[in-house]
Amino acid sequence: xxxxxxxxxxxxxxxxxxxxxxxxxxxxxxxxxxxxxxxxxxxxxxxxxxxxxxxxxxxxxxxxxxxxxxxxxxxxxxxxxxxxxxxxxxxxxxxxxxxxxxxxxxxxxxxxxxxxxxxxxxxxxxxxxxxxxxxxxxxxxxxxxxxxxxxxxxxxxxxxxxxxxxxxxxxxxxxxxxxxxxxxxxxxxxxxxxxxxxxxxxxxxxxxxxxxxxxxxxxxxxxxxxxxx
Amino acid sequence: xxxxxxxxxxxxxxxxxxxxxxxxxxxxxxxxxxxxxxxxxxxxxxxxxxxxxxxxxxxxxxxxxxxxxxxxxxxxxxxxxxxxxxxxxxxxxxxxxxxxxxxxxxxxxxxxxxxxxxxxxxxxxxxxxxxxxxxxxxxxxxxxxxxxxxxxxxxxxxxxxxxxxxxxxxxxxxxxxxxxxxxxxxxxxxxxxxxxxxxxxxxxxxxxxxxxxxxxxxxxxxxxxxxxxxxxxxxxxxxxxxxxxxxxxxxxxxxxxxxxxxxxxxxxxxxxxxxxxxxx
Numbered sequence: 193x194x195x196x197x198x199x200x201x202x203x204x205x206x207x208x209x210x211x212x213x214x215x216x217x218x219x220x221x222x223x224x225x226x227x228x229x230x231x232x233x234x235x236x237x238x239x240x241x242x243x244x245x246x247x248x249x250x251x252x253x254x255x256x257x258x259x260x261x262x263x264x265x266x267x268x269x270x271x272x273x274x275x276x277x278x279x280x281x282x283x284x285x286x287x288x289x290x291x292x293x294x295x296x297x298x299x300x301x302x303x304x305x306x307x308x309x310x311x312x313x314x315x316x317x318x319x320x321x322x323x324x325x326x327x328x329x330x331x332x333x334x335x336x337x338x339x340x341x342x343x344x345x346x347x348x349x350x351x352x353x354x355x356x357x358x359x360x361x362x363x364x365x366x367x368x369x370x371x372x373x374x375x376x377x378x379x380x381x382x383x384x385x386x387x388x389x390x391x392x393x394x395x396x397x398x399x400x401x402x403x404x405x406x407x408x409x410x411x412x413x414x415x416x417x418x419x420x421x
Numbered sequence: 422x423x424x425x426x427x428x429x430x431x432x433x434x435x436x437x438x439x440x441x442x443x444x445x446x447x448x449x450x451x452x453x454x455x456x457x458x459x460x461x462x463x464x465x466x467x468x469x470x471x472x473x474x475x476x477x478x479x480x481x482x483x484x485x486x487x488x489x490x491x492x493x494x495x496x497x498x499x500x501x502x503x504x505x506x507x508x509x510x511x512x513x514x515x516x517x518x519x520x521x522x523x524x525x526x527x528x529x530x531x532x533x534x535x536x537x538x539x540x541x542x543x544x545x546x547x548x549x550x551x552x553x554x555x556x557x558x559x560x561x562x563x564x565x566x567x568x569x570x571x572x573x574x575x576x577x578x579x580x581x582x583x584x585x586x587x588x589x590x591x592x593x594x595x596x597x598x599x600x601x602x603x604x605x606x607x608x609x610x611x612x613x614x615x616x617x618x619x620x621x622x623x624x625x626x627x628x629x630x631x632x633x634x635x636x637x638x639x640x641x642x643x644x645x646x647x648x649x650x651x652x653x654x655x656x657x658x659x660x661x662x663x664x665x666x667x668x669x670x671x672x673x674x675x676x677x678x679x680x681x682x683x684x685x686x687x688x689x690x691x692x693x694x695x696x697x698x699x700x701x
Contacts (some may be wrong), residue, residue: 248472249665250583253566255475269476271586272565278473 218295221309224333226286228361234260234409235362238402239267241276245370245394248275257400259283263291264414280349280366280398285335292316293324303327303337304350334361345372356403368396425526425534429508433538438507442500442546446492450553453488454561463487464570464581478568482589484558485551486569486596486663492550493600493656498607498632501546505539506611506625509694513619532616532694536687539612543605551597567592569663582663592662599659599676606652606679607632613690616697652682 236258243250253274258266265283267276289295298310306329313324327337332353339348347370354364371393433439457463457479464478509532512518522528567589569582584592611628618624635653638644648654655675661668 243472244665245580247580248583249580251588251665252585253583254585267473267475269566272480272563273474273476273478273568273583274566275472275474275581275583 215297215299216309218297218311221297221311221328221333222286222289222295225328225335226284228333229284229286231406232259232261232284232360232362233406234258235356235360235403235405236407236409237362237400237404239276240399240401241274241280241396243275243277243394243396245396246392247394250275257283258409258413260409260411260414263287264411266414277347277349277366277368277396277398280368280396289313289326295326298325300330301327303329306331306336308336332361345370354400354403356405360403360405362403362405363398363400365400366398368398370394370396422530422534425530426537429534429538430541433504433542436504436507439504439542441503443549445496445500446546446550447553447557449492449496450484450488450550450557453491453554454484454557457484457487457558458561476565477562478566479558479562480565480567481555481557481559481562482564482567482586482593483569484562485554485593486567488550488554489596489600489659493603493659494636494653497547497550497600497604499629501543501604501608502611502625502628504542504546505608506615506628507621508535508539508612508615510615510618510621510624514621528695529691532691536609536612536690539608540605543608544601547597547601547604551593555593571660571664582665584663595662596659599662599672602676602679602683603652603656603659606656606682609683609686609690613686613693616690616694650678652679655679 236256239255239257241250241253241255243253253276254270255274255276256268256270258264258268261284263283267274293313293315296312296314298312301308301310308327308329311326311328313326315323324338324340326335327339328334329336334353335351337348337350340346347368349366349368351363352365353361356362462477462479509518512521521531565586567584567586569584571580571582607628610631611624614624614627615621618627632653635651639648639651639653655678658672658675661672
């Protein structure tokens with residue numbers, strides 16, 4: 193083998209390893225996200241939700257979120273009942289992602305001007321008509337956005353964070369935007385006919401406040417009481 | 422006039438039929454709460470896409486909204502007409518109207534006093550429904566955020582509307598206020614017929630016939646051009662108070678039309694009653 197060929201092989205190996213470094217695996221990105229939650233044993237926070245969509249209208253519903261490691265999550269509506277955006281209550285999102293999705297690295301992108309990793313999430317249950325992308329801030333390893341499709345409806349969210357007790361990054365606000373077919377066909381008793389699904393756009397704003405981290409939450413909080421709808 | 426009104430209120434309180442509506446509505450509130458507490462919730466608050474629900478929407482506020490939705494287009498007008506339709510014709514049937522008019526009280530004053538008491542009765546009956554529904558619901562199901570469900574395209578709306586407890590109560594109060602005016606529009610027809618006829622049954626039946634007839638005409642497409650002028654078309658506009666944003670144009674227009682019915686039938690009744698031969 194000539195010196196030139198040897199140099200070519202070495203260059204190819206170096207190049208491929210540098211490409212591999214630039215393109216991390218989904219497991220590496222998830223591990224980076226998980227590091228932010230490593231020191232959090234439990235937390236609770238007050239949540240205020242405002243939704244304006246063709247399907248749901250809620251002015252300012254209030255709830256409390258409780259999270260306890262490894263995957264206990266509980267939402268309590270402070271006025272008895274609340275409708276909340278499905279993906280805005282993560283607890284420790286990594287555990288839920290691993291449990292429910294097959295994850296693949298989907299490249300790089302930008303969200304809010306910041307470089308992000310894009311992870312593609314495919315539900316493990318085949319009946320779920322849902323695909324999702326997760327945007328992870330490259331610098332801090334925080335989930336800063338999601339993009340999801342449920343059938344003919346599209347949802348995207350952007351997350352902003354607050355540093356709690358000077359140590360823990362936790363969401364302070366999650367803004368969800370939705371569009372597409374937003375309701376199911378319903379029977380209209382006034383017109384005596386079935387009304388087709390309503391399409392349109394909507395927003396939901398979830399604001400977190402009053403975080404209490406690692407203060408201890410009894411398991412009884414997560415015991416399911418029989419709720420009626 | 423005040424004495425006249427006080428006397429009419431006294432007479433109203435002495436009649437058993439005055440309490441029929443209150444009793445029936447209280448019983449309905451109890452039955453609805455029992456049904457909601459033990460049975461299947463009337464609306465499916467689940468979403469295939471994007472949202473999760475937390476907790477239960479069943480509470481006092483929901484019962485007050487749900488019951489108004491149930492009784493507004495039949496029972497409430499019936500219970501109101503049963504009493505209001507008897508206000509003048511009942512006196513005529515009992516043979517007390519002539520004696521009443523022999524007192525130094527003008528016919529106009531008596532008519533206005535009887536109508537004022539009718540208005541008070543309708544307001545009391547409607548608000549009682551709201552208070553009873555809310556109270557019974559709150560006792561057995563609890564209090565909390567108000568969730569209302571708009572099926573179909575009523576006022577162009579569809580979906581679930583949620584308000585915190587304070588805002589929910591304000592909207593319920595507005596809805597029951599609107600409902601009072603709506604029920605009064607039917608009751609005024611009964612009152613008008615009561616001033617024309619000497620038979621309470623005729624007055625009550627006549628008002629209910631008008632109510633049902635308007636309802637039927639309102640459901641037939643052929644009569645669409647006259648739908649906006651039927652009071653039955655506008656009685657359900659209270660639902661608009663549970664939308665965001667509130668379609669104030671529609672709500673005010675409905676209130677205006679219902680008020681016009683009240684004024685017209687009151688004025689017509691007064692004109693007839695002033696000139697009427699009272700023979701009994």
